[in-house]
Every structure is written in C-alpha cells, then in structure tokens.
Amino acid sequence: MSHVDLKPMSGVQVAAPVGFRPLAAHWFLIVGVLAMIVPTMVSVAQQSWSTEQGAHGPIVLATGIWLVAILRKEFVPLIRPGSLLLALLVLVPALAIYALARVTTTLELEGFALYFAMVAVAYAYLGAQAMRMLWFPTIYFAFLFPPPDSLVSTLTQPLKLGISRAAVAFFDLFGMPVARKGVIIQVDQYDILVAAACAGLNSIISLSAIGLFYIYMRHNANWRYALLLMLVIVPVALLANFVRVLLLILITYFFGDAWAQGFLHGFAGMVMFAVALLSIFAIDELLSPVRARLSRRIAA
Structure with missing residues (x-):
C-alpha cells in the first residue's frame, strides 16, 4: 500500500493515506456546508428541540460529535475519496429537496434533505471504508431531525x-x-x-x-x-x-x-x-x- 509522508511540527514522520487532503484545504466546501447546516439547525433547535418530541436532539448532537471525535484515530487512516458520481446521485436531489423545503418552510423535509446531503458530502471526502467505520454516528445523527407530521x-x-x-x-x-x-x-x-x-x-x-x-x-x-x-x-x-x-x-x-x-x-x-x-x-x-x-x- 503506497503512502505519502507528512511532517508534523515535532518532525516525526507520519504516514497519511493516498488521496487524503486536510479538511482546511476544502474551504469552499466548508463554507457551503455551514451555509446549509447553520440556518437549518437553528430552526430545528427553536421549533423541535424546545418541545417534548425533540428534547433528545441536543443530547444526540453532543454525544454524536463526541463519538466521531473518539473514532478519529480509527477512521482517519482509512480515508480515501469516494466515488464522485455516487455522491452526486444522492447530493443533487438532496440539494433540490433542501431548496424546495427552505422556500416552503417545511422543516421536517428540510432536515432530512440536509442529512442526506451531508452523508453524500462525507462519503465523497472520506470514502467507503471510513464511512463503514462511522456507520453508527451516521445513523445516530438522523435522530437530530423531527419526523414528518x-x-x-x-x-x-x-x-x-x-x-x-x-x-x-x-x-x-x-x-x-x-x-x-x-x-x-x-x-x-x-x-x-x-x-x-x-x-x-x-x-x-x-x-x-x-x-x-x-x-x-x-x-x-x-x-x-x-x-x-x-x-x-x-x-x-x-x-x-x-x-x-x-x-x-x-x-x-x-x-x-x-x-x-x-x-x-x-x-x-x-x-x-x-x-x-x-x-x-x-x-x-x-x-x-x-x-x-x-x-x-x-x-x-
């Protein structure tokens, strides 16, 4: 298996998977993702998490992020860019539904369109092997959004x-x-x-x-x-x-x-x-x- 050598501040050689690029290099992608996540999650917090039906949302968000953090050492070495075509097959309709839901203020549809769009982006960046390692957080984050009325x-x-x-x-x-x-x-x-x-x-x-x-x-x-x-x-x-x-x-x-x-x-x-x-x-x-x-x- 071929590797590319990276030099951290300590000067110790660390192997990184081929095709891996630091997330900070994808600044345009980060801006686009945040532009979708922030307004939707604010709406979800205001309309769903403040009710009995969605009271578990903040717990899911906090524990899900924590779980991804503790799995980082396991999935980072597995990162290989996923199939762009497969990612687009999910991302394009998800973005279309997301835009429609934003216009019609249908929060339930907007939340799950955001969810599938983020799964597609994560797959494109991380690849299939890393996503398999993150199968539970991926499913778990779906509980952030309220089910359709x-x-x-x-x-x-x-x-x-x-x-x-x-x-x-x-x-x-x-x-x-x-x-x-x-x-x-x-x-x-x-x-x-x-x-x-x-x-x-x-x-x-x-x-x-x-x-x-x-x-x-x-x-x-x-x-x-x-x-x-x-x-x-x-x-x-x-x-x-x-x-x-x-x-x-x-x-x-x-x-x-x-x-x-x-x-x-x-x-x-x-x-x-x-x-x-x-x-x-x-x-x-x-x-x-x-x-x-x-x-x-x-x-x-």
Whole structure:
C-alpha cells in the first residue's frame, strides 16, 4: 500500500493515506456546508428541540460529535475519496429537496434533505471504508431531525386509541367514573385528550436514540444481543406512556384539570421517560446471561 509522508511540527514522520487532503484545504466546501447546516439547525433547535418530541436532539448532537471525535484515530487512516458520481446521485436531489423545503418552510423535509446531503458530502471526502467505520454516528445523527407530521399522525392514531381504551378499561375495574369518546377520556366533568405526546411515539423516538447510543457503547461487538435489546424499547415506551395517562387521570380526578394540564403534565412525562430509561438499563442487566451465552457462541 503506497503512502505519502507528512511532517508534523515535532518532525516525526507520519504516514497519511493516498488521496487524503486536510479538511482546511476544502474551504469552499466548508463554507457551503455551514451555509446549509447553520440556518437549518437553528430552526430545528427553536421549533423541535424546545418541545417534548425533540428534547433528545441536543443530547444526540453532543454525544454524536463526541463519538466521531473518539473514532478519529480509527477512521482517519482509512480515508480515501469516494466515488464522485455516487455522491452526486444522492447530493443533487438532496440539494433540490433542501431548496424546495427552505422556500416552503417545511422543516421536517428540510432536515432530512440536509442529512442526506451531508452523508453524500462525507462519503465523497472520506470514502467507503471510513464511512463503514462511522456507520453508527451516521445513523445516530438522523435522530437530530423531527419526523414528518403526517407520519406522526398516522402512527400515533392507533396508539392513542389503544392507550385511551386500555386506561378506561383499567379504571372501570375500580368503579371510577371514567368514559371514553375516541381519544378523549372523560373524568367527571373534565375531558383529557390523549395527544401524540401521551401516545408513546415521542418516547419511542427519544428512547431509541439514547438506547441506541447505550447499546453501541456497551455491546457494539455483539450485534445479536444489541438487536434483542432494541426490541425491548418499544414495549417499555408504550408501558411508560400508559402509566403516564393513568397518572394524569388520577390527578384530574382528585385535584382537577388545572393540576393535570399544568406543571404536573410535563413532570409526569419526564418521570415516565426516566423510569423507562432505567428500565432498559435494568433489563440489560437481567439479560446478562443471554448476553454471555451469545458472546460465547460468537467466540466459538
């Protein structure tokens, strides 16, 4: 394998891969990338990260950048420029969609168009081998952007109906005056709307992002066990949001609607998310015999 010698300040010879050019040499590319990233990320931070649906965004950004930094020693020696044609096949339509989304102020479309454009640029600069080393951060950064509203509405409607139906059936067992009309739960004279925040999808997205990071850091080498643990996230998130709805019904019944829709509504969401995350950690520990058996099988 041929190499080009670089001379750092210390005077020690360091081998660099053929075709590698310092990122600072691509100043025009840097300016163009920043011109796309900065306005979009400001909009995402203002419109998504300040809500319950996108509260995991800053965590994903910080941990994703940190992960790329600690992988730098591993992927830098693998850098070879990727196929320009293949990169353009993704970059050109992504830029067209990005421009359309900016004009129409469609943040969800704009975010994912930016994501695919940046993946294409990274591939063109780093090449396939380095991108394979960075497969997890590449997927992980997709959680920075909010999912399309149409997708959220489609997925949450059956979840909202199921959770509201189960909550009413639960309290019927204890004779509480609770009824349901669609996704609206009637408690005495009060109506509780089971919205998307209570349907579980927000928690599934947030738990998936943080759970993926946890699984990658702890069980990167054991992909079978990592897949098993990922499957646990969905039922844990749904159960946590079901308990959240039960708590909101109890608060409304005993203290009134003002208490349930005020601070306690957001507080219940935070508590349930923390409990769900701790539950995933606990399940991971309980499944340690399964993890050990899979590790022995892989070693064999």
